[in-house]
Amino acid sequence: xxxxxxxxxxxxxxxxxxxxxxxxxxxxxxxxxxxxxxxxxxxxxxxxxxxxxxxxxxxxxxxxxxxxxxxxxxxxxxxxxxxxxxxxxxxxxxxxxxxxxxxxxxxxxxxxxx
Amino acid sequence: xxxxxxxxxxxxxxxxxxxxxxxxxxxxxxxxxxxxxxxxxxxxxxxxxxxxxxxxxxxxxxxxxxxxxxxxxxxxxxxxxxxxxxxxxxxxxxxxxxxxxxxxxxxxxxxxxxxxxx
Numbered sequence: 765x766x767x768x769x770x771x772x773x774x775x776x777x778x779x780x781x782x783x784x785x786x787x788x789x790x791x792x793x794x795x796x797x798x799x800x801x802x803x804x805x806x807x808x809x810x811x812x813x814x815x816x817x818x819x820x821x822x823x824x825x826x827x828x829x830x831x832x833x834x835x836x837x838x839x840x841x842x843x844x845x846x847x848x849x850x851x852x853x854x855x856x857x858x859x860x861x862x863x864x865x866x867x868x869x870x871x872x873x874x875x876x877x878x
Numbered sequence: 879x880x881x882x883x884x885x886x887x888x889x890x891x892x893x894x895x896x897x898x899x900x901x902x903x904x905x906x907x908x909x910x911x912x913x914x915x916x917x918x919x920x921x922x923x924x925x926x927x928x929x930x931x932x933x934x935x936x937x938x939x940x941x942x943x944x945x946x947x948x949x950x951x952x953x954x955x956x957x958x959x960x961x962x963x964x965x966x967x968x969x970x971x972x973x974x975x976x977x978x979x980x981x982x983x984x985x986x987x988x989x990x991x992x993x994x995x996x
Contacts, residue, residue, distance in 0.1 A: 773918075798984070807882070807968055807987030808921075854921065865911070865934040866985060870920030 766791040766857045770869035778877045783827075783842040785872050787855030790836065797838040798856040798866070799829055808854060814838060825849070850876045880905065882988035884969050890994045896957040899991045903950050903971030909933075910952035911985060912944060915966040924967075927952050928974070959995045966990040 812823025927946035
């Protein structure tokens with residue numbers, strides 16, 4: 765069965781600094797991978813997804829993630845943090861070609877320091 | 879296009895009571911998934927419904943149940959509430975089954991129903 769591990773339940777970065785949120789997955793078959801963001805008092809919305817095309821995936825709000833099969837990782841990055849990026853971020857995985865559910869990590873809360 | 883609508887947004891219940899939460903998916907979406915979100919546990923999968931049939935189920939006790947209607951609207955029910963059931967319950971809809979190839983798994987979430995059990 766697939767699983768997701770997000771390193772760090774809280775990450776703090778200064779405004780303008782690089783954002784790096786880590787995600788490692790486990791899957792018996794090539795996965796679909798996702799990053800979702802949740803702003804306070806809202807549901808989750810999709811930031812970006814990897815579905816076997818380019819390994820470097822660009823998403824909304826300047827975020828991108830790189831699929832690295834050898835490292836079973838799908839880390840989320842943004843070159844320059846903005847105050848509005850403060851939110852909780854969830855990595856998720858699903859197995860391809862299987863009638864299976866989407867599994868989410870426990871989330872990483874991103875804090876932006878002025 | 880209207881998004882996913884969940885009702886009620888907030889509710890307070892006492893131990894032993896039951897609760898029913900409702901979810902209206904995006905028009906044309908046939909799959910509805912339910913998740914429980916609690917601090918420290920993240921999102922835990924409850925179940926997924928597609929074409930009125932439960933297609934996937936997470937590791938929750940039988941007190942948690944759901945159903946889907948012919949118009950794709952879904953309800954989930956929790957009976958004999960416990961303090962630990964306090965959580966944000968999120969509903970998400972997708973075109974097809976959430977994990978299937980054709981759909982690529984994108985979920986569209988509602989804002990959730992926040993349940994407090996006293």
